[in-house]
Amino acid sequence: MVDAYLRRLGVARTPRPTAAALSELHLRHLLTVPFENLSVQLGERIVLEERRLVEKVVEERRGGFCYELNGAFGTLLTALGFEVTFLAARVFGASGRLGIPYDHMALRVGTADGGSWLADVGFGAHSHHPLRWADRGEQKDPGGVFRIAEAKAETETQTDTGAGAGIEGAGDLDVVRDGSPQYRLEVRPRVLGDFVAGAWWHSTSPESHFTRSLVCSRVTRDGGRITLSGRRLKVTAPEGDSEERELVTDEEVLGVYRERFGIVLEQVPEVRAAEAGPRA
Template sequence: MDSHRSEDSAHLGARLVDGYLRRLGTGRPPRPTAAALSELHLRQLLTVPFENLSVQLGERIVLEERRLVEKVVEKRRGGFCYELNGAFGTLLAALGFEVTFLAARVFGAEGRLGIPYDHMALKVGTADGRTWLADVGFGAHSHHPLRWEDRGEQKDPGGMFRIVEAADVDAGDLDVVKNGSPEYRLEVRPRALGDFVTGAWWHSTSPESHFTRSLVCSRVTEDGGRITLSGRRLKETTPEGGDMERELVTDEEVLGVYRERFGIELEQVPEVRAAGADRLG
């Protein structure tokens, strides 16, 4: 699979595409330009939260384009990397951008790399012939797409980023670096959405995955900061680095924050559950 084009996602139909754009608070761009991509990327980060609620609520995670978009549009939910970048890539393809799914492995403690298909990112081509790295599924990452060919520093509201050749491999892999620290190693070979099923299953079920051991719901705020709800702890960060944290005491407070700050309606407060249940289908 070299790329997803608009005809590949035409089955979404105008209703889902327009509904997605309404969720983002923006209109349909007349052309798939770099400026349109940057606007869509930022609007996604502002409105569709990075969250692992499905893992803890026992909801099935389905890596199919239409189902991912329906989760964003009809259920008013977010997701983790496979869901967020899968849905966003599907939207971009429907709008005429050239989109390629890429696999990555996240750097952990002491520089150790995670499992294969640990993370999904997007390579996006725009109408001006330029290519970009788009990633709306890594949590605190760049607010705007990064220039694919640029090997120098790229300043972004989310930090200082670089895309560099991986030094210890000869397969053409790239390291994505933020503020001097490597975040993930990106493979340049195109992948299909279905290739990530095993990675999503592992992150949804393994006791070694941080997604099964924690609760998180997070998005960029309008001032360029970030708001994050981890279990019952609410944290708000300003662009200048100031933090405000408080513990939410009642279930009503927790559900209210999900509803008012993240646009997510829940019937019950999610809690961390035991890993090992099959939640992928």
């Protein structure tokens, strides 16, 4: 498994579990394995089991959303000797509202040279390299200026699903990008099985943005980003300038998936109508 995964990332030799190796693996993952929700729209089941996650990324040469990408990456890092902890987070939405519990998965990674890092290869546009866990100042990265800040325990929040307001627990951390809060991390260790309900909600609920959209995105070699949203192709330069165009034919769409993301599909994915149901 390890050798095949490393080949998928373009890593020639097995690295030691150091901070430098973690940074390289993190970037190579973002360059190689796309953030995508194709399984949701293709009706494929999301299975949060280590073997299945690695199989999807390595053998099927697919990507996934946060639970799959960080789940697979965490499995690889553990096999390489890193100390990996799964963490739950809730994503900040409109007006600062937080998403559902287990809304997002991130990783806390310990290295053999004594470092502790926040690694996240499953949030779409985010940091290209791991963030220093204990650093509460600004951390400059090709993906922006990041900060890990202590969340105020007295802050009342309400979820995007309309759940009642609650008091945030002490010790939570806010991950901020370019001055805007991205998600709120719980520091309590979790296991893969804890995220099953969140993955189910995001892949089935009509209120989830993953059931209402179609996206496939990865970092480019120059530090920019390429994104296919349905039939709209967007290429963003490192400086932020972007070019967009609409793909007209199915052959064009399938060609972009194949040539730019390494994903071979037999049919063009389309957004499926999610069944309405009770609010989570």
